[in-house]
Amino acid sequence: MDRKSTTFPAHVSSDTIARESGKTLKQWFSLLEAHVDELSLPEECASFINKEYGVSANLATFISLKYCAFLKGDSIEQETDKCFYTSATKTFPIGIHVLESYLTDESLRLSWLEPHFKPELINTGRNMRLSSRFNGLIQISFKGKGPQKCQITIQHLNLASEEAAIELQAFWKEKLNSLKKVLNVND
Amino acid sequence: MIKAQGITKAYGSLSVIKGVDLDIHKGEVVAIVGASGAGKTTLLQILGTLERPDSGELIFGESKPMLLSDRKLSAFRNKHIGFIFQFHQLLPEFTAIENVMIPALISGKKKNEIIDRASALLDKLNILDRANHKPSALSGGEQQRVAVARALINQPDLILADEPSGNLDSKHAKELHELFFSLRDEFKQTIVIVTHNEELARMSDRRLTMVDGRFSS
Numbered sequence: 001m002d003r004k005s006t007t008f009p010a011h012v013s014s015d016t017i018a019r020e021s022g023k024t025l026k027q028w029f030s031l032l033e034a035h036v037d038e039l040s041l042p043e044e045c046a047s048f049i050n051k052e053y054g055v056s057a058n059l060a061t062f063i064s065l066k067y068c069a070f071l072k073g074d075s076i077e078q079e080t081d082k083c084f085y086t087s088a089t090k091t092f093p094i095g096i097h098v099l100e101s102y103l104t105d106e107s108l109r110l111s112w113l114e115p116h117f118k119p120e121l122i123n124t125g126r127n128m129r130l131s132s133r134f135n136g137l138i139q140i141s142f143k144g145k146g147p148q149k150c151q152i153t154i155q156h157l158n159l160a161s162e163e164a165a166i167e168l169q170a171f172w173k174e175k176l177n178s179l180k181k182v183l184n185v186n187d
Numbered sequence: 188m189i190k191a192q193g194i195t196k197a198y199g200s201l202s203v204i205k206g207v208d209l210d211i212h213k214g215e216v217v218a219i220v221g222a223s224g225a226g227k228t229t230l231l232q233i234l235g236t237l238e239r240p241d242s243g244e245l246i247f248g249e250s251k252p253m254l255l256s257d258r259k260l261s262a263f264r265n266k267h268i269g270f271i272f273q274f275h276q277l278l279p280e281f282t283a284i285e286n287v288m289i290p291a292l293i294s295g296k297k298k299n300e301i302i303d304r305a306s307a308l309l310d311k312l313n314i315l316d317r318a319n320h321k322p323s324a325l326s327g328g329e330q331q332r333v334a335v336a337r338a339l340i341n342q343p344d345l346i347l348a349d350e351p352s353g354n355l356d357s358k359h360a361k362e363l364h365e366l367f368f369s370l371r372d373e374f375k376q377t378i379v380i381v382t383h384n385e386e387l388a389r390m391s392d393r394r395l396t397m398v399d400g401r402f403s404s
């Protein structure tokens with residue numbers, strides 16, 4: 001069983017966005033602006049970037065959130081420099097739907113997560129978001145690696161500082177360990 | 188205002204909508220009820236042009252949206268239809284009023300007008316005092332009202348709601364239902380609601396029961 005946790009201070013910087021998506025934020029913003037008639041929801045912007053330009057779903061979501069921030073008046077630089085994030089991942093020897101139920105089923109969820117975490121935007125068998133009292137955006141994704149093997153990745157995005165990212169890295173690592181105990185599986 | 192005729196839809200070999208005719212008038216609140224798996228959500232998605240039917244015709248005012256290309260269809264949907272889902276999909280990093288404003292900002296409307304309209308909607312929904320809070324600081328009922336304001340910001344002709352009060356306690360559910368009727372009375376808003384809530388279905392102008400992909404009469 002592998003376990004991996006990462007923090008990427010300023011990882012989704014302007015440079016990374018340009019390198020990984022092939023366009024700068026500014027270019028993405030003008031592109032989205034050119035499609036005002038077709039777009040109105042942030043998720044539509046993300047799916048447009050993802051489907052039409054093959055940018056990964058996570059990065060597309062990130063760009064569309066930056067776009068929303070820009071539209072409400074934040075400057076491009078101000079926002080991108082504030083982007084710290086962390087992620088933790090773990091693979092368990094159980095099926096995807098069982099693992100997913102440890103988030104969607106309230107009593108199972110409470111066995112390893114505090115009550116203020118609530119799943120939303122559930123995309124069954126793929127991903128969901130967690131709303132919480134924490135700052136930032138928590139995105140969870142699942143990847144089946146066989147009928148009885150599944151990887152869970154927790155990303156905590158849009159954090160204000162490197163300290164917050166490091167603190168939350170430790171937090172999510174510990175949470176995945178608690179989940180492992182609850183699931184009662186071996187390494 | 189919207190007419191659907193002979194709508195069918197199958198997923199693979201599973202026939203989900205088996206011939207639905209429907210005529211919805213402006214200013215009407217229509218409730219669709221029925222057992223789980225009857226096809227309510229699928230039908231709502233077809234009415235909302237999110238899914239294309241296998242056969243049948245959808246007439247929206249003077250237009251036939253199903254004849255449009257995907258691009259033009261998105262534009263059509265953005266102009267005419269607002270959606271409210273059971274799980275409000277608010278952005279956690281934006282305040283309540285920003286969440287309401289975003290669809291209008293993305294649609295390229297004027298910012299000053301958007302602020303005025305968003306404030307008026309939040310006021311109407313009794314949550315103006317919560318405007319600058321993030322969703323995590325709002326109750327479930329307040330979040331759902333923000334989602335309703337967001338669905339209204341672009342002034343859609345039709346609102347489609349899929350179990351909008353499914354996640355709310357009875358007090359908040361009641362408030363939300365009263366809101367739908369006041370939108371109808373004040374703005375002649377047309378609303379189609381899929382619901383398991385008996386009281387809401389009873390209060391509606393029309394109640395349609397779906398059984399296994401059809402309306403039963």
Ligand SMILES: Nc1ncnc2c1ncn2[C@@H]1O[C@H](COP(=O)(O)OP(=O)(O)OP(=O)(O)O)[C@@H](O)[C@H]1O
Nearest residue numbers: 198199201203221222223224225226227228229230
């Ligand atoms: N994308 C899809 N692919 C395959 N089958 C689907 C898809 N969407 C819905 N179905 C199937 O179509 C049937 C009708 O589903 P639908 O979601 O419309 O039911 P519903 O009446 O809204 O039920 P509920 O009250 O539980 O929400 C179900 O059997 C469902 O499993």
Ligand SMILES: [Mg+2]
Nearest residue numbers: 227228229349
């Ligand atoms: Mg449904």
